[in-house]
Amino acid sequence: MKSDKNAIAINLTEAAVTWLQNHLFSIAGAFAVLVIGLILARLLSKWADRMLRASPRFDPTVADFLSSLVKYGLYALVLATVLAQFGVETTSILAVLGSMGLAVGLALQGTLSNVASGVMILTQRPFKVGEAIQAGPISGVVQEIGLFTTELKQFDGLFLLVPNSELWSHPITNFHRHPVRRFELIVGIGYGDSMEQARNELVALAKADNRVLAEPEPVAFVNSLDDSSVGVGLRVWCETADYLNLSWDLTEAVKARFDEVGLTIPFPQREVITRVAG
Structure with a gap:
């Protein structure tokens, strides 16, 4: 053996x-x-x-x-x-x-889709950390960009973790990419008020605010003829960082100035005619 x-x-x-x-x-x-x-x-x-x-x-x-x-x-x-x-x-x-x-x-189709979308986001760079964005129903300030997910801080302060494929499948609006942006305000005045006076008051308010850029210059215009009012518009350009505060302050200032000079901002009105059958 x-x-x-x-x-x-x-x-x-x-x-x-x-x-x-x-x-x-x-x-x-x-x-x-x-x-x-x-x-x-x-x-x-x-x-x-x-x-x-x-x-x-x-x-x-x-x-x-x-x-x-x-x-x-x-x-x-x-x-x-x-x-x-x-x-x-x-x-x-x-x-x-x-x-x-x-x-x-x-x-792993869903996971690979997120990776592919993450690569596209990181390569094309439609947004960076710290920028405010909106993509479909998703909005917030970007906190971190990864291969699989992107972290956002919503405008109400809540944390949001979004799969990259969800972001890449929607058109992406970046609120901070360009250094300046336009603000537009539409105000209704009564049909008996002066449209020229309203336009002049709007332009004067805009030029008095040092956050409003001189170029392109502020423009006031008649925007619409509505049922109960004439819509008068104001367009100004400002630095992106000033946009939110400027929009609030100008809106308040327009109401105060129109009250001061006697320009009315009418409530919606409707004429009701009652016919009595003879």
Whole structure:
């Protein structure tokens, strides 16, 4: 029994030696490909990471994500090349990996959609941290942008965590991207009041406020002829940071000035004629 075990061990040793002799060059080549491939993959991934970070179009989060894709893609290529040195059919392995990737992609469809949207947001930069935005029913001040989600602080102070696909699927309005913006106020006056006087008063109020920009200059105009009033409008431009306070102050100032000079802001009125059948 013992001699049989010794014979098996000798046969296995001889088989291993024979295999090593027959595949010595393949092993050496595979080892060389592995070492050189890993070194090149690491160098190329570092170069890609450095180039992505140097580009102003790529956020650091996107640069990390894309450089990781490059690194692991190169590692997979090195592994396939090493296996090919031993005569392994890499086509079938790649087909299996592709099928597995497709299955995982279908299972994580929502998650991958958020990642893709996050990459687009971080690359296109429709908004940055600290800017106020609105996207469909979603609005608030951006606190943090990630690959999967974006954190917002709503205008009422509540915390809001939004999947990136929800943001990217709507038109995005950025309230702070441009340094100046326009404010428009429409005020109704009575039909018996002077439209010219109302326009002059509106322009005078605008020019008296140092937050209103001189260029483009303030403009007052007749906007509409309504059922009970004439709509007189005022358009001014201001710095974005002053917009909210200016809109409140100008609205209050217009009401006070119109009361002072006798321009009326009428309530909705309706004439009711009663006909009595004879």
